[in-house]
Amino acid sequence: MLAKSSRVIELPFFPFSFELLTLVSTPKGYKIFTLCTKFSSNQAFVYDSVVHSWTEHDGYQPLLFENFHQEGAFYDGSLCFTTPEPFSVVCFDLGTGKWGNLNVEMPRELTFVRLVSGVSDRKKLYMLGGIGRNGISRSMRLWELKEGKKWEEIERLPELMCRKFVSVCYHNYEHVYCFWHRGMICVCCHTWPEILYYKVERRSWHWLPKCPWLPDKWSCGFRWFSFVPQLHALA
Template sequence: MRNMQSEIWRNLPQHVLEIIVGKLDVESLVKFRCVSKTFKNFVSSASFRSLRLETQETSPWLVMFNKQDQYRFCRAYDTVNKKWHLISVEFLPYNRRHNLQLLAASSQLLCFTTQSCVILCNPLTQKWRRLVSSCINLLTHEMHRANRPAIAMATLSADDDVLFMLCNGRAIIYSTRSDRWVAQTESVPRSNLRSDAVFCNGSFYFISWEAEEILAYDLERSEWKILDGPMGEEALAFGRLVSCGKSVFVVGGIGFEGIAKSLCIWELHESSMEWKEVDCAPQMMSSALFSGCYHNYEHIYCFGHGDSICMSCVSWPEVLIYSLSWRTWNWVPPCPVLSNMARSGFRWVSFKPTFNGLV
């Protein structure tokens, strides 16, 4: 087939072009955006975002960022198509002398922090917003301490993502739609909370350092609720919260004298508010994860990804995935383009590659 003449492409009606481009996959759209400034603006337009929202449903990617990497890229793995992608974050306004850290993520936005600011961005549209408030000043000041402020992100709608932070015993909420911070009047009932948190069914969940208690904050009612951990009074070597689908899970290491020997998953059943064991990792896999973090369990973090639960650590560029649907355990294939400079400081999140996430 002969190539279509350029005059025909040039006179292609706008609505026809939108329909054609709207059916492209994410990788092709990223390349299309780089052709010209006109195409870049077109992909970022409100009409295109609306069309894309109606016609294309994308699966989330596993995004890995390494703060020690001299090249500012996120490595993203498409678990459906089994492909790796590079996502540039060079467009962010940061000083190269300061470490850029991936702090949190919603399903459609990433949150980075430096020593002086916090930035929300959509890496596909390359739109970003610097957050400014006394809360952010406190967050950036406390980031390098052992007891970091608890923080989480959630997508409430296509045009509204929220950043939730515990600041001086209060819940502080930021909305991208309103572009303002709101401090809740009710004080946080506990103070010994881990810095990571999750969002599920309208509530933010926090776990205590000993994994003995779970705190739930109902966003609509502005109410706190305290739950027992999955092991009750029997402490875990470590415990991490995960939100996956419409359920909350705890991933924990079970052992003796603070040494984890096995890795287990529990699910919270909201009807009875009881924890039920889901599965335990094969011994070789759990041992590999523990040895990868040199048995420093503070290096381990977990997160939900589609219908799967992911486990990794900051000192090792590997991810262990448990599929809730298939009840299988697998490792993500190693990234083939990982820089030799990247030896530690790995951070993984689940991110939906969409052009609809607004900043």
């Protein structure tokens, strides 16, 4: 927008039903990843802005995610996703188009998990998750992947803030999604107008209050995203 550059990207075919749409910046442009739900095998498609074309790749079975608000987390050249229970992490290599597993032991008693990649070079991978039983989260914790070998717990959400968050999403974690924005891990609920965020350097949790221009009663969902302008970026 600031560079006054735009492009209309044609879809591979019509109709094109897609999920897990993720945009990744690259040194020479960007790539767009998505899974097409038209096929039973969930074919993966990647758009490369350098060659202005789509490539088709094998999908992943079973279904990756029950949460369609969450994007993939870019880490070490791959997009990382979590599977439904039993929770695990799978990776799609944007260079080769191949799927693989992140062979790291997951924490116990997880009720939900979300991934988010940190810092501008995407060399850190964080995981936010609920801890509890029978689908009820008693606490929320944040882990960082250390050397690609283990999840190390780095922070816990204070009890009062945890109670508020799980109450506003009614323990329906399909509505929960995360993203990175300028040193902060933002945790959102599709049905709630506030954002819970964690400042990584200060190691502190905060609430971003509701926009004052929103009406008290709002029946639509909320979709938040990070916008960091790049003055010289081209479409």
